[in-house]
Every structure is written in C-alpha cells, then in structure tokens.
Amino acid sequence: MQKVAAITGAYGGLGAELSKLLARKGYALVLGGRNAGKLQELIDSLGSTCKAIAVVIDVTNPKDCEKFVNTAVSKFGRLDLLINNAGTWKKTIFEELTPMEIQDMFVTNAFGPMYCSQVAVKIMKKQNSGHILNIGSTAGVDYMTGNVAYGSAKAALIAFTACLGKQLNGTGIKVTAFSPGAFKTEIFKHNPEIYETDFYKNAMLPEFVAKKVMKHIENPKKWHVVLQNKRNSLLAFNTLRSSSK
Numbered sequence: 001m002q003k004v005a006a007i008t009g010a011y012g013g014l015g016a017e018l019s020k021l022l023a024r025k026g027y028a029l030v031l032g033g034r035n036a037g038k039l040q041e042l043i044d045s046l047g048s049t050c051k052a053i054a055v056v057i058d059v060t061n062p063k064d065c066e067k068f069v070n071t072a073v074s075k076f077g078r079l080d081l082l083i084n085n086a087g088t089w090k091k092t093i094f095e096e097l098t099p100m101e102i103q104d105m106f107v108t109n110a111f112g113p114m115y116c117s118q119v120a121v122k123i124m125k126k127q128n129s130g131h132i133l134n135i136g137s138t139a140g141v142d143y144m145t146g147n148v149a150y151g152s153a154k155a156a157l158i159a160f161t162a163c164l165g166k167q168l169n170g171t172g173i174k175v176t177a178f179s180p181g182a183f184k185t186e187i188f189k190h191n192p193e194i195y196e197t198d199f200y201k202n203a204m205l206p207e208f209v210a211k212k213v214m215k216h217i218e219n220p221k222k223w224h225v226v227l228q229n230k231r232n233s234l235l236a237f238n239t240l241r242s243s244s245k
Contacts, residue, residue, distance in 0.1 A: 001078075002026060002027070002028050002051070002076070003025075003026070003027050003028070003080040003081065004027065004028045004029075004030070004072050004076040004077075004078050004079050004080050004081070005022050005027045005028070005029055005030070005079075005080060005081040005082075005083065006029075006030040006031075006032065006068065006069055006071075006072050006079060006081070006082050006083070006116075006120075007019060007022075007029065007030070007031055007032060007083040007085055008032045008033070008057060008059055008068070008083070008084055008085050008086035008112070008113075008116060009032070009033060009085040009086030009087060010029075010031035010032055010033050010039065010042060010085070011031070011033045011035065011038040011039055011041070011042045012033075012085070013206035014085060014135065014180075014206045014209055014210055014213075015033070015083075015085045015086075016042055016206075017206045017207050017209070017210035018083060018085070018210045018213060018214070019031060019042060019046065019052075020045075020046065020210075021210055021211070021214045022081075022214075023046045023047070023050040023052070025214075027080075027081070028050075028051040028052070028075075028076045029046070029050065029051070029052040029053070030052075030053055030055060030068065030069075030071050030072045030075070030076075031043065031052055031053070031054050031055070032054075032055050032056075032057040032059075032068045032086070033054075033056070033057065033086070034056065034057070034058055035056075036054065036056050039054035039055075039056070040054055042054075051076070053071060053075050055067065055068045055071050057086075059084075059086045059108060059112025059113070059115065059116065060104075060107045060108055060111070060112055062115045065112065065115035065116045065118075065119060066115075066119050068116065069082065069116050069119035069120050069123065070119060070123075072123070073123055078123075078127060079120060079123045079124065079127075079130060080127075080129070080130055080131065081130070081131045081133065081217065082116060082117065082120040082130070082131070082132045082133065083133045083135065084112070084113035084116055084117065084132070084133070084134045084135060084157075085135045086108065086112060087108060087109045087135065087137075088104060088105055088108040088109065089105070089147075089150050090105070090149075090150070093148075094148035094149060097148075097149055101149070102149045105149045105150050105153045106149075106152075106153045106156065108153075109150070109153035109154055109156075109157060110153045110154075110156040110157045110160065113134050113157055113160070114160060117132050117134075117160075117164065117175075120132055121164075121168065121173065124171075124172075124173045125171060125173070127172075128171065128172040129172040129173065130172070130173045130174070131173070131174040131175075131176070131217065131220065132164070132173065132174070132175045132176075133176055133177070133178060133213075133216075133217065133220075134157050134158070134160070134161050134175075134176070134177045134178075135177075135178055135179075135180075135213075136154050136157050136158045136161070136177045136178065136179035136224070137150070137151070137154040137179050137180065137181075138179050138180065138181045138182075138226060138227075138228055138229075139151035139154050140152075140153075140154030140155040140156075140157065140158050140179060141155070141158070141179060141226060154179070157177065158177050158179065158224060161175055161176065161177040161223065161224065162177075162223065162224070165223050174220050175223070176216065176220050176222070176223050176224065176225070177223070177224045177225070178212075178213050178216055178224075178225045178227070179224065179225065179226045179227065180204065180209045180212075180213075180227040180229075181203075181204065181227060181228045181229030182203040182204065182229050203229065204227075204229050209227065212225075212227050
C-alpha cells in the first residue's frame with residue numbers, strides 16, 4: 001500500500017527538499033502552500049512518476065487546514081504522515097513588534113499546526129496509525145533574545161507535540177517534533193541584516209536538514225529531536241553575552 005504524506009510550506013527550502021525525498025521513497029504527496037504557481041513548479045520538478053496534488057492553503061485559516069488534510073483521503077484514500085512545516089519569522093527586539101506581528105507568529109507557527117493536526121488525528125484514529133511531525137526550532141528551547149515571539153511560538157508548538165503525543169499514546173499514532181538550528185531559507189532573504197552576515201553564511205543547507213528529518217521519519221524513536229548548528233550556536237551565545245553587558 002502506497003503511503004501518503006501531506007506537507008505545509010511545501011515549496012520552501014526545507015519543504016521542497018522533504019517533498020523530493022518523500023517522492024523518492026514512493027509517497028503520494030499532498031503539497032500545501034500559499035502560492036499556486038510555486039506549488040505547481042514543485043510538482044513538475046518531482047517527475048511524472050510521483051503522485052502529487054497541490055492545495056493552496058493559509059494555515060491561519062482553519063477551513064483551509066481542514067480542506068488540505070482531508071484532500072489526502074479524498075484523493076489517495078488515507079494519510080500516513082502530516083508534516084507541519086509552514087512557519088513565519090521576524091527577528092527584532094520584543095518591544096518593537098506590533099501586536100499583529102506577535103499574533104501572526106503564534107497563529108502561523110503554533111495554531112496552524114494545531115488546526116491541521118486536529119483534522120489528521122480524526123483520520124489517523126480510523127486507520128489506527130499515522131505520524132504527525134511538527135517542525136519546531138532551536139529557538140523554542142534556547143531562549144535567545146532576538147527571538148522572543150518566534151521562540152515562544154515554537155516553544156508552544158513543542159509543548160503541543162508533547163501533550164498530543166501523550167493523549168494519543170496507544171492509538172498507533174506517533175506525534176513528534178524536529179527542531180533544527182538555523183538553515184538557509186527564504187525567510188532570511190527578507191531580512192538583509194541576517195542574510196548578509198556570517199550567521200547566514202554558517203547556516204545549514206536545507207538538503208542536509210531534510211536528510212536528518214527523513215531519518216527521524218523512518219525511525220522516530222524520540223518524540224523531540226533537536227538538530228543544533230554548532231557554529232551558529234556559538235555565534236548566538238556570543239551575541240547573547242555581549243548584549244547583556
């Protein structure tokens with residue numbers, strides 16, 4: 001039986017690399033994102049042998065999330081893997097964020113995965129199997145000064161993962177989180193103060209992160225995996241110390 005995976009934020013750096021790896025593993029794919037054109041470009045790049053469908057989705061909209069996840073069943077008959085990968089980020093000191101920016105980070109990074117997972121759980125319970133994978137961040141566990149809202153939202157996502165995993169214990173459904181350190185992504189390109197620094201130059205490649213995520217998918221022994229970028233951890237630690245003087 002062919003496995004089916006649904007991925008939000010599918011055409012971005014990590015999402016695209018995971019889509020390619022899953023396609024090579026023989027998964028049928030439901031690919032979600034805000035831009036229909038970029039989703040189609042991704043499907044075209046996967047080749048004619050890959051069964052894939054694009055669904056335009058805004059993860060801040062619960063109805064979009066419901067349509068997206070249910071598409072796996074309506075088109076392919078099941079859902080084996082949900083990857084909540086869509087996210088948003090803005091680096092600035094906390095007091096300079098607007099209330100809307102704070103809200104957007106929580107709705108996109110935490111509530112969106114909850115909306116999608118709620119629908120997925122109903123499907124997976126009927127199957128007595130499935131895996132919900134939330135893409136977290138080291139910002140959710142290392143509490144850096146420039147990531148107060150983002151880090152708090154990712155921390156909420158990680159806590160949600162743990163709570164849902166405990167609720168679903170014994171159902172055959174795995175709920176895990178994978179939290180990478182900084183890697184090269186489109187998000188940074190919209191922040192030149194980061195994009196043009198050594199922090200970005202030292203960031204991990206999305207291909208590398210995707211391979212680590214795939215290893216976790218194939219053997220999810222731990223409910224939470226943290227992939228730290230050691231070079232950027234040192235840079236961040238030095239920044240934190242200097243800012244506290």
